[in-house]
Amino acid sequence: MQIELINLKRQYKNLKDEINQAIEKVLENGQYILGPEVKAFEKEIAEYLGVRYAIGVANGTDALVLSLRALNIGPGDEVITTPFTFFATAEAVSLVGAVPVFVDIDPDTYNINPDLIEEKITERTKAILPVHIFGQLSNMDKIMEIAKKHNLYVIEDACQAIGAEYRGQKVGTFGDAACFSFFPTKNLGGYGDGGMVVTNNKEIAENVDILRKHGSKKKYYNEEIGYNSRLDELQASILRVKLKYLDTWNNMRINAANKYDSLLSDLSDVIKTPYKIKEAKHIYHLYCIQCENREIIMQKLKERGIATGIYYPVPLHLQKAYTNLGYRQGDLPVAEDLCKKIFAIPMFPEITDNEINYISEVLHEIIN
Incomplete structure (x- = not known):
């Protein structure tokens, strides 16, 4: 697939x-x-x-x-x-x-x-x-x-x-x-x-x-x-x-995210899924997860036909374009740590239950 x-x-x-x-x-x-x-x-x-x-x-x-x-x-x-x-x-x-x-950022949101x-x-x-x-x-x-x-x-x-x-x-x-x-x-x-x-x-x-x-x-x-x-x-x-379709599509994204959350919940000691604020409606432009050994997991997902993406690999304060501002490694530790662990797995309104199930199965195989 x-x-x-x-x-x-x-x-x-x-x-x-x-x-x-x-x-x-x-x-x-x-x-x-x-x-x-x-x-x-x-x-x-x-x-x-x-x-x-x-x-x-x-x-x-x-x-x-x-x-x-x-x-x-x-x-x-x-x-x-x-x-x-x-x-x-x-x-x-x-x-x-x-x-x-x-x-620096909130480690959950x-x-x-x-x-x-x-x-x-x-x-x-x-x-x-x-x-x-x-x-x-x-x-x-x-x-x-x-x-x-x-x-x-x-x-x-x-x-x-x-x-x-x-x-x-x-x-x-x-x-x-x-x-x-x-x-x-x-x-x-x-x-x-x-x-x-x-x-x-x-x-x-x-x-x-x-x-x-x-x-x-x-x-x-x-x-x-x-x-x-x-x-x-x-x-x-x-x-x-x-x-005209935006709210419907956003609700489809939310449903897909809820399915991911449920399927990946037993991997919570290895994979951190997106945090949800109780009083807010999160519309999942991306579904990003965190884990150690990101590159290994992404490579294994790729071998099984599952695309991923890193959002974002380098925090802005450490970008070459901003060296003049004088920030150093360690200045904003939460953002820096997140950039080493986070990546996105497939998310769009039309993603099917079969596709989500397959992604979950592959992640379980890789981690277990």
């Missing part, structure tokens, strides 16, 4: 007619940049999340950059964030001229540890940038409390977490702004790049809108140096089709 880490083809086959019709509609309409599909998708995302404003941009990285710029964060400023995430989170901070300040944030706050700190890693919410109650106390902005990196909830409140609605990615492998993914900034603040929304169009409110009249960062009309049309 061959099982991909993420299988995108099954989803397309299920939606082929709807997707093709949506694409054809755009091609026939003749409006390919910031047309009716983008406007409609922005409105639908805002309604889905329960926010006032949603602004489509070119990708999740740009969503982060434009959010930071919209809040006037730049040279001389510091932004507190997690070292355990995709590089774009910190990269965006650097791209606006600010400095990322890394805080893998998100930024809020109990360690305050000791890293200085007079230069302007924002906290938590990531909801793998679809699991950060502790937003504590983070918002700290931000309020110190008069800091909060930008949620929700690129992996669309549809996740805490006490019924959707991810992306806690901070001053939130960023989403529609990269093809995301829970709501297009067939190319795409991103979104959401906020309840009119000024932030207007700033992001101006920045995504070369710093222009009115065409050919430029108020500041901006970006060419617009969600593509074709991608918006595809994402509008998919948005």
Whole structure:
């Protein structure tokens, strides 16, 4: 049996007619940049999340950059964030001229540890940038409390977490702004790049809108140096089709995760499965497990046709690009240790019970 880490083809086959019709509609309409599909998708995302404003941009990285710029964060400023995430989170901070300040993570949720944030706050700190890693919410109650106390902005990196909830409140609605990615492998993914900034603040929304169009409110009249960062009309049309199925797909992921949890529970002394916050809805962008001898287990899974992936092999504070910040091995031990043990096994909505059973059987064989 061959099982991909993420299988995108099954989803397309299920939606082929709807997707093709949506694409054809755009091609026939003749409006390919910031047309009716983008406007409609922005409105639908805002309604889905329960926010006032949603602004489509070119990708999740740009969503982060434009959010930071919209809040006037730049040279001389510091932004507190997690070292355990995709590089774009910190990269965006650097791209606006600010400095990322890394805080170690919670060993269970893998998100930024809020109990360690305050000791890293200085007079230069302007924002906290938590990531909801793998679809699991950060502790937003504590983070918002700290931000309020110190008069800091909060930008949620929700690129992996669309549809996740805490006490019924959707991810992306806690901070001053939130960023989403529609990269093809995301829970709501297009067939190319795409991103979104959401906020309840009119000024932030207007700033992001101006920045995504070369710093222009009115065409050919430029108020500041901006970006060419617009969600593509074709991608918006595809994402509008998919948005209708997002909750169903997330529930399918949750069911698959619950099955993994149950099947792997007797290996708990060797394999650590994902932690679940009781009051939260974890939407399992990835299903990541921890164990010693990761490379050996991954190789044996590969020999049996099961794909895996390491998310992430190097914490951001130890990346070559950030040697200038002066971090050393041992500075953020929880993130560093996790990067040596964690890897993902197949997870996508359409994964079958037979496939999950097979993966569990193979893991049992390897470990026993």
